[in-house]
Amino acid sequence: MDIASWFDINNTLVNIPIGAGYAMSWIEAVGTLFGLLCIWLASQEKTINYLFGLINVSLFAVIFFQIQLYGLLLLQLFFFCANVYGWYAWTHPTGRQGQPLQVRWLARQKLILTAVAVSIAVAALAVFIDPVFFSLARWSVAGLNLLGLSVSLPELQPDPFPMWDAMVTVLSVVAQVLMTRKYVENWILWVLINMISIGIYAAQGVYAMAIEYTILLFIAANGTREWMATARSNGSVHGFARGTTI
Incomplete structure (x- = not known):
C-alpha cells in the first residue's frame, strides 16, 4: 500500500455489519483511534494528548476534503490551532508567580x-x-x-438538524477553548456534545459513528469525574458554590 492510497477514503480497512453496512477506511480508523486516545489522555491530564489531537484533526481534514465537506474542513483548522495553543498553555507557566495551569472551575462571573x-x-x-x-x-x-488544488464547490444541501448542529458546533469550540485553560466545565460540555452527536448519527443511520461517540461519552464522563476530583484537591470549587475560584 503506497502512502497516497492510504489517505484515500475508498481504501477500506473493514466492513462493519451495522445497519446497511459501513465501510471504514484506513484513514478514518486511524484518525478515530488517535481521537479516542487524545480525549482519554486529556481526561488523565496528560499533555501528550495534544500530539494525538493534532494528528486526529489533520487526518479528519483530509477526510472532509475528500467528501467535500469544506465547512467542516475549515473548522479543523481552528481545532488544529487550539491544539497547538493548548499544548503551549499546558507546558508553560502562567501568571505573575509563574505557576503552571491547574485544573479548576470557572469563576461565577465567567x-x-x-x-x-x-x-x-x-x-x-x-x-x-x-x-x-x-x-x-x-x-x-x-x-x-489558491494553493493550486483545483477543487470545485460541491452541491450544498440545507442542514437537516440546524439547532442540534449549531449546538454541537458552538459547544465544541467553547469546550476546546476551556480545555486549553484546564477548566472542568469543558468535560461537562463534551458529555453534552457527545449525547447530541449520538442522537444525530443514529437518526441519520450512521451507526458506526454513533457507537464511536458512545465511547467518547464514557471517556468524557470519566474526565468530568476525574477533573472534578483534581479541582477539589487544588482548592477550586464550582462558581455557584463560591463567587471566585483559584
Whole structure:
C-alpha cells in the first residue's frame, strides 16, 4: 500500500455489519483511534494528548476534503490551532508567580458570561447555519484553489438538524477553548456534545459513528469525574458554590 492510497477514503480497512453496512477506511480508523486516545489522555491530564489531537484533526481534514465537506474542513483548522495553543498553555507557566495551569472551575462571573455567549451563538447559528456553512465552504474552496488544488464547490444541501448542529458546533469550540485553560466545565460540555452527536448519527443511520461517540461519552464522563476530583484537591470549587475560584 503506497502512502497516497492510504489517505484515500475508498481504501477500506473493514466492513462493519451495522445497519446497511459501513465501510471504514484506513484513514478514518486511524484518525478515530488517535481521537479516542487524545480525549482519554486529556481526561488523565496528560499533555501528550495534544500530539494525538493534532494528528486526529489533520487526518479528519483530509477526510472532509475528500467528501467535500469544506465547512467542516475549515473548522479543523481552528481545532488544529487550539491544539497547538493548548499544548503551549499546558507546558508553560502562567501568571505573575509563574505557576503552571491547574485544573479548576470557572469563576461565577465567567461561567455566566460563557453561558450567555453560548446561548446567543447557538441561537444565531441555528438561524443562519446554512449561509454560514455555505460561506465556509466557499472560502475553503477558494483557499484550496489558491494553493493550486483545483477543487470545485460541491452541491450544498440545507442542514437537516440546524439547532442540534449549531449546538454541537458552538459547544465544541467553547469546550476546546476551556480545555486549553484546564477548566472542568469543558468535560461537562463534551458529555453534552457527545449525547447530541449520538442522537444525530443514529437518526441519520450512521451507526458506526454513533457507537464511536458512545465511547467518547464514557471517556468524557470519566474526565468530568476525574477533573472534578483534581479541582477539589487544588482548592477550586464550582462558581455557584463560591463567587471566585483559584
